[in-house]
Amino acid sequence: METWIKHALDTMYTDFAPGLGPDQFDAYDLQGWLSPEPPPGIVTPRSLRRQANAPDMLETDHFLLNLGPSHPAMHGALRMLVELDGEMVMSSEAHVGFLHRGIEKLAEHRRYNTIGTLMDRGDYATGIMGEWALARAVENLGEIEVPERAEWIRTVVAEVNRMASHYLWLGPLGLDSGAMGPFLFMMRDREACLETLEAVTGSRMMFNYVRPGGVVFDWNKEGNDKLLAYLEKADQYLDEHWEALIGSELFHQRVIGVGIVPHEMALSFAATGFIARASGIDWDLRRDRPYGYYDKLDFDVLTLDGEDIWARTLVRFDEMKQSIRMLKQLVEMGPPPGEHIAKLPKVLRLPEGEAYGSVEGARGELGVHLYSTGGDTPYRMRYRPPIQFHLAIADTVAPGQWLADALLSYGSFDFCFGEVDR
């Protein structure tokens, strides 16, 4: 190819932005970047910089390193362009869009009960949450009454899916820190969750289960048995994970005080979910704006001021414990009698207007905003992916950390690129 100049991993490779030559970046003042600590009080994203030619006192050059999209430590198709001074990250810049499929545009040509398949492919680690957010938006706009039984089933599958997703975060976090064993143990537990979901919804990943008005299939015995079998072991499994990974001294050494997201930054970047709760923002949709069956459940929300990866780990670990607690309560209540889906016309037409529906997803507030002009498809759908907000935090907090810490801190945000790229 004529335009191909150098391999991107080449030490001399600088052409990260074709068309923007190095001379256009000469005017940047680099003083702020040379100190190992990030400048104090920074709460906005740093401006883009693509030229790494700042000699420090030893006259060694900084160099640019592509982490991802196929780097083993990058979760999902994220490309982080980091500027390194030795092993110290000087700046970090996220490049997204490798998984873009135009979900929001595609949704404009789909009937309301088929958009769920797109939501599955957004946040693919917790498909149920995306479907539920969409269903809630549709139900809010169409003022559709959802049967009690459907709400119960939705809550159960959402919590099981949350567990599955959290396992998929905690395990790889251990892997990023170098511990391989806990990851494989968590895959065993995730398997139990996925089998439950498979028995209930018929799928392990792309569920297409929660639809406007209810759920597709009724609660069944096989799913119930699998859930009971999992719940019996779940607490013991969590203790194992604590012993093997979270409680270990070496893990503490890697995560305490690393990847700090200050309280103000979390607020100004609109962090939600566990990122917010680990930075002292006491906010959980399940408790503060109850939906589904959550108002009938007894659970706690842990909020910490640690602001680091350790706080995030503790918050999420507590979420897992609370999920198990909720699932136990739900199973004890049993599914309420009645239909599992409301009687709706085959082609659902919503009135003109707009509505927002959101759920507490595994990673934060997962929302869908619908704008309808009265047809059987939305005029515009907006998908609010929590991770996109957290991504902006992740590349703001990376500078000033060691490369190993920066990678661990990227991992701690639990990226799921299906929903960022949409």
Next chain:
Amino acid sequence: MNEWLRALISVLLLLVIMLVNGSMTIYMLRKVLGHMHLRLGPTELGPAGIAQLIPDIVKLLVKEDRHPNKTDYWIYAIAPILVFVPGLMAYAAIPFSEDLIASDMTYGFLMTVGFLSIIPLGIFAAGYASYNKYSLLGAMRSIGASISYEVPLILSAIVPIMLAGSLNLREIVLAQANSLWFIIPAFPSAIIFFICALMETANVPFDLAEAETELIAGFSTEYSAMRFGFMYLTEFSNNFILASLMVVLFFGGWTLPFVPAEIIEPIAPIIFVLKSYLLIFCFMVVKGSVSRFRVDQMAALGFKVLVTSALIWALIFGVGYKIFLMTVGGGA
């Protein structure tokens, strides 16, 4: 026998031992980690999957040996040899039994450690010549690691050397044959040595040079085929060297307590290898269960904790031992 012929045979034998050790350790790692991680490791080929090694090695041998365009070719080509040859030479002084030593050097311990410290040079050459940023980072980490573990490694061996009064590995073992294993008087040294051995063999808490989730494969990212195979095998066979050094220094080499020398003599190499593999097993259990250190944490551990404690312990022990010899032992 002709001296040169003897040397040639020893080298060939050591080569075989090294290759067997390297591949057996790879197999063992897969099995041990497998069972620690709720899986089985290789199972299909041969009894308990042991024949899996054959296609693995054949694959390394027949793969295309390619290199990226911009490599510094000669350094790139020589680097695996720079890793492999010192790894082989380090076997020279290892006493498998009283007579089974390739080269009974007076300063056997120092020579072994010296050969081992050439290996980071080869690794740095590999990382530098690969013309890849990950490789370069891995190579620099490897140098950083080597300066932080080599000093405490040698310092921690001072105590057993004091006890044996010799740097010759065979004599160190013989000194333990008639008395205690040195692990008992020199227990703190053994702990320091074990940690340094984990660092030297790049086992998990210290596998910074090729931290998979940070640097892809570190210094060996751009290597393929047998050039990669040489580095891979050396890394695994180093497990054996470090384990056998520790067996020699602290666990009585080929001897067993309360067992007379006549019984031990015919099976001495087997005892020695078994002891070494038991220690390798310990390395692997650690590898399978903990997280990794950061670069600065590892350096801090090496310089601040290990060097200091090894020095202080050597001082305390040395003074105590001298006083003991002057009052009770009546000599030295």
